[in-house]
Amino acid sequence: MDLPRENSSFQAGRRQARKLDLANGRVDLSHGAGGRAMADLIDLMFRKAFDNALLDQANDQASFDVEAGRLVMSTDSFVISPLFFPGGDIGSLAVHGTVNDLAMAGARPLYLSAGFILEEGLPLQDLARIVDSMATAAREAGVLVVTGDTKVVERGKGDGIFINTAGVGRVPAGLEISGDRARPGDKILVSGTLGDHGMAIMSLRNGLQFETALRSDSAALNSLVGRMVEAAGPAIRTLRDPTRGGLAATLNEIADQSGTGMRLHEPDIPIRAEVRGACELLGLDPLNVANEGKLIAIVEAGAADTLLAAMRRDPQGCDAAVIGEVIDDPLHLVRMVTGIGGERVIDWLHGEQLPRIC
Amino acid sequence: MKYVEEFRDGERARGMARALQVEARPDRRYRLMEFCGGHTHAVFRHGIPDLLPPNIELIHGPGCPVCVLPIGRLDMAIRLVDEHPEVILASYGDMLRVPGGRRRSLLQARSDGADVRMVYSVSDALALARANPDRQVVFFGIGFETTTPPTALGIQEARRTGLDNFSVFCNHVLTPAAMSAILDVAPDSGDSVEVDGFIGPSHVSVIIGSDAYRFCARKYHKPVVIAGFEPLDVLQSIVMLVRQLNEGRAEIENQYTRAVTPGGNSKAQQVVQEVFTLRPSFEWRGLGEIPRSALQITHAYREFDAEHRFNMRYEPVAGTRGCECPAVLRGAKKPTDCKLFATACSPESPLGSCMVSDEGACAAYFTYGRFREQALVQQARQRAQQKAKRA
Numbered sequence: 016m017d018l019p020r021e022n023s024s025f026q027a028g029r030r031q032a033r034k035l036d037l038a039n040g041r042v043d044l045s046h047g048a049g050g051r052a053m054a055d056l057i058d059l060m061f062r063k064a065f066d067n068a069l070l071d072q073a074n075d076q077a078s079f080d081v082e083a084g085r086l087v088m089s090t091d092s093f094v095i096s097p098l099f100f101p102g103g104d105i106g107s108l109a110v111h112g113t114v115n116d117l118a119m120a121g122a123r124p125l126y127l128s129a130g131f132i133l134e135e136g137l138p139l140q141d142l143a144r145i146v147d148s149m150a151t152a153a154r155e156a157g158v159l160v161v162t163g164d165t166k167v168v169e170r171g172k173g174d175g176i177f178i179n180t181a182g183v184g185r186v187p188a189g190l191e192i193s194g195d196r197a198r199p200g201d202k203i204l205v206s207g208t209l210g211d212h213g214m215a216i217m218s219l220r221n222g223l224q225f226e227t228a229l230r231s232d233s234a235a236l237n238s239l240v241g242r243m244v245e246a247a248g249p250a251i252r253t254l255r256d257p258t259r260g261g262l263a264a265t266l267n268e269i270a271d272q273s274g275t276g277m278r279l280h281e282p283d284i285p286i287r288a289e290v291r292g293a294c295e296l297l298g299l300d301p302l303n304v305a306n307e308g309k310l311i312a313i314v315e316a317g318a319a320d321t322l323l324a325a326m327r328r329d330p331q332g333c334d335a336a337v338i339g340e341v342i343d344d345p346l347h348l349v350r351m352v353t354g355i356g357g358e359r360v361i362d363w364l365h366g367e368q369l370p371r372i373c
Numbered sequence: 374m375k376y377v378e379e380f381r382d383g384e385r386a387r388g389m390a391r392a393l394q395v396e397a398r399p400d401r402r403y404r405l406m407e408f409c410g411g412h413t414h415a416v417f418r419h420g421i422p423d424l425l426p427p428n429i430e431l432i433h434g435p436g437c438p439v440c441v442l443p444i445g446r447l448d449m450a451i452r453l454v455d456e457h458p459e460v461i462l463a464s465y466g467d468m469l470r471v472p473g474g475r476r477r478s479l480l481q482a483r484s485d486g487a488d489v490r491m492v493y494s495v496s497d498a499l500a501l502a503r504a505n506p507d508r509q510v511v512f513f514g515i516g517f518e519t520t521t522p523p524t525a526l527g528i529q530e531a532r533r534t535g536l537d538n539f540s541v542f543c544n545h546v547l548t549p550a551a552m553s554a555i556l557d558v559a560p561d562s563g564d565s566v567e568v569d570g571f572i573g574p575s576h577v578s579v580i581i582g583s584d585a586y587r588f589c590a591r592k593y594h595k596p597v598v599i600a601g602f603e604p605l606d607v608l609q610s611i612v613m614l615v616r617q618l619n620e621g622r623a624e625i626e627n628q629y630t631r632a633v634t635p636g637g638n639s640k641a642q643q644v645v646q647e648v649f650t651l652r653p654s655f656e657w658r659g660l661g662e663i664p665r666s667a668l669q670i671t672h673a674y675r676e677f678d679a680e681h682r683f684n685m686r687y688e689p690v691a692g693t694r695g696c697e698c699p700a701v702l703r704g705a706k707k708p709t710d711c712k713l714f715a716t717a718c719s720p721e722s723p724l725g726s727c728m729v730s731d732e733g734a735c736a737a738y739f740t741y742g743r744f745r746e747q748a749l750v751q752q753a754r755q756r757a758q759q760k761a762k763r764a
Binding site for chain 1: 377381382383386387390417418419420421422423424604605608719720721731736739740741742
């Protein structure tokens with residue numbers, strides 16, 4: 016009997032697929048029902064875009080050999096609105112996010128999984144654009160999407176599309192990069208300008224629309240990390256990408272994990288004039304705003320110059336800067352010497368950042 | 374960035390700090406109130422107190438719109454959405470988190486099923502009314518003179534376009550009346566705040582003009598220097614106040630000349646006059662009933678007055694026990710003088726309004742962390758005292 020396979024994974028066996036109506040078609044419940052429509056979607060959209068030998072194994076799982084050593088694994092879900100924004104979309108973001116989480120251990124990202132939750136009514140054209148963008152981002156980052164899954168929820172129960180990606184990567188020998196290794200005297204570096212992603216998204220939000228030339232900084236950081244590891248590997252204590260909560264949250268996390276304080280120097284923190292302006296306008300602090308293509312590095316003081324020079328040679332690190340140092344502080348505070356020479360504490364963001372009233 | 378970076382220049386700031394060290398006389402104190410919450414925020418964000426000699430003390434005033442609204446007025450809004458399912462309440466974000474009577478906030482009312490939306494301006498509220506013709510959209514209008522003209526224009530636009538499902542719950546208040554109230558407290562009442570001079574508001578003054586503060590000099594002999602929101606603006610206004618006080622002058626000076634004129638924005642004032650009229654009296658959190666200190670919608674625009682449309686009634690509500698917001702708003706106490714500060718009350722779970730808004734003194738103290746240093750100093754002092762005792 017030729018029953019459709021009750022399997023929504025991308026590896027469902029090869030068969031003769033029909034065409035998808037990309038111009039006018041929309042996701043409907045049949046695309047998640049396990050029947051022919053789902054198989055067509057998987058074949059013509061996902062497998063075509065992510066095309067690789069491991070995905071073509073057509074089993075319920077991807078199977079691969081590993082070299083000896085340390086593997087890292089990470090997962091992240093993406094529920095962003097709007098789905099498309101200047102500088103990227105939910106697809107590229109879903110690849111960059113997980114690739115970067117792996118890279119923050121100094122690892123070389125190898126394989127990704129991709130889980131899609133689609134809302135009934137999502138135009139197939141949008142889905143194709145997102146999937147193509149994911150495939151491009153994965154190719155550029157040198158990772159393979161080797162397994163996947165798709166589900167469809169009824170209209171009103173999703174926000175167009177949610178994507179989950181998980182990934183594995185391999186850590187080169189001799190590295191020990193972790194959030195608890197910052198020590199007093201270490202230098203704090205950032206790979207570039209802060210707040211670009213958050214403000215690009217915020218400028219498109221309902222009720223806040225304002226014109227800017229801002230683009231999200233969404234990018235894969237594994238090539239930058241590769242250079243950094245080559246230049247200063249064992250001297251690198253901590254790497255972390257300051258996504259939600261921005262620089263403020265990330266440094267507070269590291270300070271708590273490492274049991275140290277930190278001192279930043281406001282004039283040294285790179286922030287674009289447009290981001291600064293938009294933040295001033297809305298009464299927001301750029302240090303709390305999300306980034307998707309930046310990293311913070313904490314490094315032994317003696318290796319800071321070498322590391323900075325290496326970072327600046329990479330396109331993702333050309334605006335890199337030393338912004339402060341790790342200090343001894345029983346309160347584990349992140350402090351900042353302000354532009355006028357005063358000092359303040361940089362705390363976690365409380366609740367949501369809200370535009371001021373007047 | 375033009376018009377911002379110039380006013381954050383470190384070299385100039387250090388120059389002004391040196392000037393203050395020279396000009397501030399060591400034999401006296403300078404107690405300067407920054408009226409406006411925007412200034413309180415700027416003071417801590419830029420670490421301005423670190424640049425001041427110890428005898429210049431900044432006292433934080435009541436100029437935070439969310440902070441001064443009494444619980445009773447907030448409860449009116451909460452009752453409105455509880456009792457009228459047809460109402461969409463459109464409010465600035467900060468207002469949603471302030472705990473009302475029995476600590477219930479608009480956010481909690483929303484999770485209980487009320488339709489409360491966060492908006493960024495009155496225009497958003499008008500758009501909501503247009504998009505929901507079968508609902509009643511009520512704009513929760515709060516704020517000092519800065520936010521009043523946009524509310525007035527919103528009401529006029531609603532009339533012009535026949536938007537009859539739009540109304541405003543008006544809570545707009547007046548800066549000069551609050552300054553008088555602070556200065557009127559009798560020195561021996563135990564409630565008084567010793568203020569030598571005011572750092573005058575930035576945006577409010579753009580609307581009302583510098584002449585609006587003349588009464589401070591004339592009636593109370595207190596100098597006022599209107600200042601911009603950038604750190605150099607604030608530092609320069611402090612230098613100007615110190616000079617006035619040293620010379621025994623009490624004048625209204627304008628540091629923020631790039632935006633403020635003596636007469637203010639007459640067009641904005643006219644719109645406000647057309648739509649609003651003075652309330653005989655209004656309750657302020659911390660300052661109590663102040664005569665002629667707030668606005669209500671005039672008879673001519675009464676159909677847009679939510680208080681009239683929904684027959685809303687004010688009932689005063691007692692404040693949260695232990696909460697020192699009232700004294701903090703008068704400048705009589707510092708946030709760290711409150712027992713609830715950073716213990717039961719924090720920005721995540723605020724008990725008082727001053728912990729909610731960024732412009733509130735408690736939130737500024739908490740966010741920019743000055744209290745932690747003070748707590749350490751205090752601990753060190755206690756340890757030293759105990760050591761001395763043991764010795």
